[in-house]
Amino acid sequence: MTRRRQLLKAGALGATASFTTGAYAQTQPSVRWRMAALYPRSLDTCYGSTEQMCKRVAELTNGKFTITLHPPGDLVPPLQVLDAVSAGTVEAGQVSGSFYFGKNPALMFESGLPFGMNVRQQNAWLYEAGGLKEVQKVFAGFNCHSVPCGNFGTQMGGWFRKEINSLKDLSGLKMRIGGFGGQVVSRLGVVPQMIPGGDLYAALEKGVIDAAEFVGPYDDEKLGLAKVTQYYYSPGWWEGGSAQVSAVANQKAWAALPKDYQAAFEVAAFESNMRMLAIYDSKNPDAIQRILSSGVKLRWFPKEILDVAYDTTISMLEEISSKDADFKAIYQHYRNFLNKQSSWYRVADHFLDSYSLSRRGR
């Protein structure tokens, strides 16, 4: 009998499967975690995909490991999520490094750099080139274990009351923009403002601000800003091609989990990471069409502005590197990978994307 035939004989369907009926794991430990969300329920894509992640964890553990997601303000306000998980006040949190950039600039390697990696490059860097270990070291400084759990892709550049034709049009422009991106644009003459999403309509209508960036078409549409602005700009270069979200767990709570619960958390985060992007990619096309049909005009930032923004970004990243050896080490790791990755990306993926896009219907 050949090896193949032996294997086939041994393995006829079901022959090696032994089922017991119904009874599942009465002896699994019950673990109940709370998770503090960064994004509100109204952003149903980024809130909802993390909620789905929690459901998946429960499903994988037959309901024994449950994580309840709480909206911002329910347990802690959004800007305190990282602190709360760090202190162990809550077991887990949904975070984006850009919100906590002031605590440690290296957190931006989690959330995305201006003109940084696109989603594929970010995932390759994180999962297969040692990037995640670097990011996890940064979060370990906050007593947290982090795993990527979502991505927005490239965001929009935001809503502008006036057209931006040159660098001088940015001078003195009051724009809602935060994080490292806010610091970069301030060197371009913009006056960054921090205003909650829900207040943007009134602020733009009354001219308290001249411009506001938020997310992308699907989320932006909900704010109704097309009624109080004339121009919708692209791209949101400040978080680059990959605006990442992570799930963090308090290190002590993480270490106390059984291995298979840790595996359930990690693998559910992979699914959530893919799904959040897929949801945005499936919803943004219709949203941008609805927005543009309401009369607002689509514009791209002129090359003059992108060039200065790019150069300013690189100088600022080098400035931080010169003062912060930990940041420098991660930045060099990131930049080396990105340069090499980009050489290859031009060869096949970007070339074919460009050609195919040139042939498809508008």
Next chain:
Amino acid sequence: MTRRRQLLKAGALGATASFTTGAYAQTQPSVRWRMAALYPRSLDTCYGSTEQMCKRVAELTNGKFTITLHPPGDLVPPLQVLDAVSAGTVEAGQVSGSFYFGKNPALMFESGLPFGMNVRQQNAWLYEAGGLKEVQKVFAGFNCHSVPCGNFGTQMGGWFRKEINSLKDLSGLKMRIGGFGGQVVSRLGVVPQMIPGGDLYAALEKGVIDAAEFVGPYDDEKLGLAKVTQYYYSPGWWEGGSAQVSAVANQKAWAALPKDYQAAFEVAAFESNMRMLAIYDSKNPDAIQRILSSGVKLRWFPKEILDVAYDTTISMLEEISSKDADFKAIYQHYRNFLNKQSSWYRVADHFLDSYSLSRRGR
């Protein structure tokens, strides 16, 4: 006491977690599956990522649900994997629709269409726009349940002994290329040949064939074809921007699984889908540099050829649609989504990718 303080008090770290020691699930059913691989072990990325998927399933079920991956030829030859799973001879298989295209052309919606979706578009279509349901209906016709478990991204156009400057250079060209792509290029004058990967070196060296497509830099490099050809062409437009791989399970075996084992299989496939692409994205950049430093010249197919190939692809897809109502329904679903998706992709992601690539080091 405010709701927030009540919640915090109730949930101080660990307060709600009740652990029992060590004892895990003695009563979970033991299930052992075999899985027939499509790709050989030598393609460590696509073989290895499916092997990792199997390990993750075991980890998630505390070793109770094990899937053993067998290399092609061990249980069944690669071209018989779908038949074997369909018949229940083996419980699961690793497949790519392009290999079984002759059985039903709609299988190409799983593996990728010429000039088709890129990876993000494919994932958005599959996971969030109903695409996966359509693909699963096609596999259900073979008694299989399918889940995506890997992606190559855009592949290379392959190895050519002579430079291709115009359409007439393709006339009579003997090229190793299979599947639907082979049918398209045959209308461009190419004479498609089916030759196993391991025989390509000799066939090119002796001039039995003039050209051969295989995978991308990391896998291609192993065949050593740079020694017997002058030109390495891009892109491999025949599987588009997303060359997908799926894990299929025999429907009866699938239906017999406990729900949490089904969940473990599905979620491990999400991880594998992301990881396989991330591995290629992390390995291809070095591989293409090594290949080019060996003296072979990188070329892109000229626009004249791409234009005719694109038009021919569209006509052939319409020809199949006119004869096959099931194919037509999926094709329209796919095409509508792709056109809409492309309109949005041009706005932010592709624009920022193009700009950033123009600024990065070569």
